[in-house]
Amino acid sequence: MRITRIETFLVAPRWLLCRVDTDEGLVGWGEPVVEGRAETVRAAVHEMADLLVGEDPAPIEHHWQRLTKAAFYRGGPILSSAVAGLDQALWDIAGKRLGMPVHRLLGGPVRDRVRVYGWVGGDDPGRLREAVAARVESGLTAVKMNAAGTVSRSPTVREIDGVVERLAEVRSVLGDDRDVAVDFHGRFTAAAARRVLPLLEPLRPMFAEEPVLPEFGHLLDGVVGAGPVPIAVGERLYSRGEFLPALQAGIAVAQPDLSHAGGISEVRRIAALAETYDALLAPHCPLGPVALAASLQVAFATPNFLIQEQSIGIHYNTDAELLDYVLDTGVFAFPDGHMHRTDAPGLGVRIDEDAVRAADRAGHRWRPPVWSHADGSFAEW
Incomplete structure (x- = not known):
């Protein structure tokens, strides 16, 4: 089995989903997102796809090590979230391949x-x-x-x-x-x-x-x-x-x-x-x-x-x-x-792909509110 394609879907209200396809028809779903920075994470997912497309999805830990470390700069919310969604999708494929839940x-x-x-x-x-x-x-x-x-x-x-x-x-x-x-x-x-x-x-x-x-x-x-x-x-x-x-x-x-x-x-x-x-x-x-x-x-x-x-x-x-x-x-x-x-x-859930693709066509630009104190200075939301 080989990974053939990775897609991302920007869906309301503020989420990003990813779909990992294989040449044997099995599909894995993940949710790589930072609320308010979904477009940025989306770009990171597609950059990381270069490390996965053409590969066997089975060695999840091997992929996790490469996804987190191969680009030299590591960690932080954007990169870790991109890895998170892809990791979820690989576990989803693994469970479906073996006919059992991830747990x-x-x-x-x-x-x-x-x-x-x-x-x-x-x-x-x-x-x-x-x-x-x-x-x-x-x-x-x-x-x-x-x-x-x-x-x-x-x-x-x-x-x-x-x-x-x-x-x-x-x-x-x-x-x-x-x-x-x-x-x-x-x-x-x-x-x-x-x-x-x-x-x-x-x-x-x-x-x-x-x-x-x-x-x-x-x-x-x-x-x-x-x-x-x-x-x-x-x-x-x-x-x-x-x-x-x-x-x-x-x-x-x-x-x-x-x-x-x-x-x-x-x-x-x-x-x-x-x-x-x-x-x-x-x-x-x-x-x-x-x-x-x-x-x-x-x-x-x-x-x-x-x-x-x-x-x-x-x-x-x-x-x-x-x-x-x-x-x-x-x-x-x-x-x-x-x-x-x-x-x-x-992962134990069946995604409504038609609904996801329709939502992606509309997309979203959700941003967290920006608060201020009474004196006009920045306040934590």
Whole structure:
């Protein structure tokens, strides 16, 4: 078997998919994207295609090594995301070639179902109760919310109290049998995070995500030590090497993204590394169907897995929905707050190619919002 062609598809609302064809008719799908930089990743995928077209897709690790290292300059979100999507597609082909799901190729399942959570807002607290109630009604047993919208570099008393009030309102809807995670989104300084985190502990958040920006990872140990709230980071870390200092600082939850951090191959290694630090895995995934399918395959085979993010119903998806691009939407159903394991081959999802090609003809130019503080200076989104 040989790889004959690699195509990419820019699909709404903000995703990029890739298709890897072989001369025996097997096709693999991947999702290589950086939100807001999809066109740039698309170019990187087609550059990397030179290393794959004409090759046997089977030696996935051999291809991963070449894709990540052969160009001399390595890492970063663009290159790692391009590799991630191609890696997903190669695993998809491998599973289909052998007639088994990827999780069996990773050593076999360690669980029958994967707990998932959904986003409920938090930038604007006005409709939080309504959003949480809707998520509970859909079957979810866990949600994630933003801690705040724009936050002053030195938060005011009102801003600090607002974070606690938001979480308290969500907890009041969820009760004690469901979970809520709080996403700081890198909007807080380390000093501000150390002040706020201890105030959240009485409300028992499942974890506090990205309390400081990734470039301030050297300050993480102080943030972790500020109180008992479990700290989660990783959506903007792209390799084992980048996760190591965070794990050494004592984070409780590692959040690599299957479409950013080198795909299935590297995230499996990140999970194993996290396990040596008694940390759990909760892959980041506010993305499309292939990214979620790949994440689930890893989750089914990873002992230290905690919970899976998924984008069904997320506020970003105004032009299209994850389920618009799949033929078998049932694989992503979560009536009991969990997505259940199947033995469908490869990544376990059948992509609606007609819908993907139609969406690509329209394309998209999604960009993240650009925020400012009251004085006009740049604010983290």
